[in-house]
Amino acid sequence: MHATFPLGRPAGIAVGAHWSVLPAMALLAGFLARSPLPDTVPGLSPAVYWATGVTGSLVFLASLLVHELSHALAARDRGLVVDGITLWLLGGRTEPDGDPPSPRAAIAVAVAGPVASLAAGAGFLVAGLLSTGVAAPALTWLGWANLLLASFTLLPGAPLDGGRVLQALVWRRTGDRRRARAAAARSGHVLGVVLVAAGLLQVVWSGSLAGLWPAGLGWFLAWCARAELATCAPRS
Numbered sequence: 001m002h003a004t005f006p007l008g009r010p011a012g013i014a015v016g017a018h019w020s021v022l023p024a025m026a027l028l029a030g031f032l033a034r035s036p037l038p039d040t041v042p043g044l045s046p047a048v049y050w051a052t053g054v055t056g057s058l059v060f061l062a063s064l065l066v067h068e069l070s071h072a073l074a075a076r077d078r079g080l081v082v083d084g085i086t087l088w089l090l091g092g093r094t095e096p097d098g099d100p101p102s103p104r105a106a107i108a109v110a111v112a113g114p115v116a117s118l119a120a121g122a123g124f125l126v127a128g129l130l131s132t133g134v135a136a137p138a139l140t141w142l143g144w145a146n147l148l149l150a151s152f153t154l155l156p157g158a159p160l161d162g163g164r165v166l167q168a169l170v171w172r173r174t175g176d177r178r179r180a181r182a183a184a185a186r187s188g189h190v191l192g193v194v195l196v197a198a199g200l201l202q203v204v205w206s207g208s209l210a211g212l213w214p215a216g217l218g219w220f221l222a223w224c225a226r227a228e229l230a231t232c233a234p235r236s
């Protein structure tokens, strides 16, 4: 997947966005403008809700970038060349060239993103508590969204960050990189299938289409994990 348009070079790392970011941002702005903002602070004009919703979705995009930049800077600190970061529909993608030199370095690179999201989430929640008006629910939503992002990415299955941690731990224990990669990919596949099942059960049980989100994410996770597993097969 390639970036459709460049967004600059913070800290010397090329950042770009795939076109799929635009509908995701529009959906998010619409959701914020129609639900949490008017529900919490009613009686304002639609223009205020929409302006805050658009700002909130842009700040969320920026916090995704902070997550990815943290991975990229941690990778560069450990001697890896980072080709660039691409933001897209389901988040971001940092492209280091090559593998981390040790399990310890792999863990440091993997946890850098979730740690940044946890810090951002806590910061937004505090800012939400200290704010008034329509900014308060927007900041609170950004806080929970970042905490959810950190928690989701720490789930122990590749290609998620938690999967990279699992991979590094198996690598350290067995000394076998390929076996570690396969174990993390298998775990990612199981995790994806569980998420699809949980999402579909939610749709059937409650009749709410909200379950399609975890189901879609799970399907994508399982698909990526299978593709990764295929690269772990012993060469004949």
Ligand SMILES: [Zn+2]
Binding pocket: 067, 071, 113, 114, 153, 161
């Ligand atoms: Zn990450």
